[in-house]
Amino acid sequence: MTKPVGAWHGAVVALVCGSLILLVSLGVRHTFGLFLQPVTMDQGWGRETFAFAIALQNLVWGASQPFTGVIADRYGAKPVVAAGAVLYGLGLYTMSQVAGETVFILGAGVLIGLGLSGTTFPVIFGAISRLVSPQQRSLAMGITMSVGSFGQFAMLPLSLGLITVFEWQTALIILAGLTLAMLPLALGIRNMPAKPASVEEDVTFSRALRDAFGTRDFWLLSLGFFACGFQVVFIAIHLPAFLADEGIGNGVATTVLALIGLVNIAGTYYAGLWGGRHRKPMLLSWIYLGRAVVIAAFVLLPVTSTTAYIFGALMGLFWLSTVPLTNGTVAAVWGVKHMSMLGGIVFFAHQLGSFAGGWLGGWLYDQTGSYDLAWAIAIALSLIAAVLNWPITERTLAQRRAVV
Secondary structure, three states: OOOOHHHHHHHHHHHHHHHHHHHHHHHHHOOHHHHHHHHHHHHOOOHHHHHHHHHHHHHHHHHHHHHHHHHHHHHOHHHHHHHHHHHHHHHHHHHHOOOOHHHHHHHHHHHHHHHHHHHOHHHHHHHHHOOOOHHHHHHHHHHHHHHHHHHHHHHHHHHHHHHHHHHHHHHHHHHHHHHOOHHHHHOOOOOOOOOOOOHHHOOOHHHHHHHHHOOHHHHHHHHHHHHHHHHHHHHHHHHHHHHHHOOOOHHHHHHHHHHHHHHHHHHHHHHHHHHOOOOHHHHHHHHHHHHHHHHHHHHHOOOOHHHHHHHHHHHHHHOOOHHHHHHHHHHHHHOOOOHHHHHHHHHHHHHHHHHHHHHHHHHHHHHHOOOHHHHHHHHHHHHHHHHHHOOOOOOOHHHHHHHO
């Protein structure tokens, strides 16, 4: 039976609005690396201070995500996205106020971390997954993340221009105003309770937790996602400073990060498309292996503007391609009724990695004067994640119980 026109309309509107929310939310988030040098130089801080603030942001984001997911699963995504947009904007404004390290960390770390938990993919994917058929979920997630990746491409040169013309404080205030655009977009995300495809999916909150925590594959998926978080945040925050240390101008770093976002439009789209046709955990393993090869080649070869651009283009193929595949695996195995919550728990592992990548990169640099050890850790984690994801199966809970 086909869906009524109203259902299709609601799904399309939610897909468009959700995609634009990710464009703003993830786009602004990926610009923070551009602020590392101007902020630390202006304030006389070490790189670890800025790195800790962003690392704390990712930790708060991840720790609050399961709870934000519970609220979104129960009451819908609209109020969650609206509250997240307000906190996001307030955090950016607080960062702009030159009032010492503590206030900066509060804004960049706590407020923006909470804001991101309400405006990014665990909440958006949960809402969209309940509006589309199981066969379309992976592709819908890929399309949504593709638009989010375009946000990275668009926001980086915009932010660099704002920093250059207005200084970093004013640039942050303008970005704070931009995040409030997510408020009206939240209205387009239709609230529709998930209709379980089977009795197995129609489970209580506590049963969903027991089912997930009692499954080996849930832990393997989460541990693999740790590597993704480490790599993405380490590169986004520290690549501009790394290239500057190699004598390469800030404009090149901005272009590289923007190039990652541009190419990832295709990367996430095809990850979502292929995730509906092939085994998603297998695709995840190949993505992590690809990352390991690209990162190793970049740091072992002489670093030039050309190799940086090539790194950006190749890394873009794998950048956020893990997201639709990881969340698609959660939906395929554990259903969509509690997807925002379960996806939030898996994402918490990602954010533990993000905390490590953001803070450890700065700490290791301050201790050794080099990013070499951090790059080596990023490569090793990729290889581990590839091994962890390979044995994961997409059998539903009903199929797993039938085998037992």
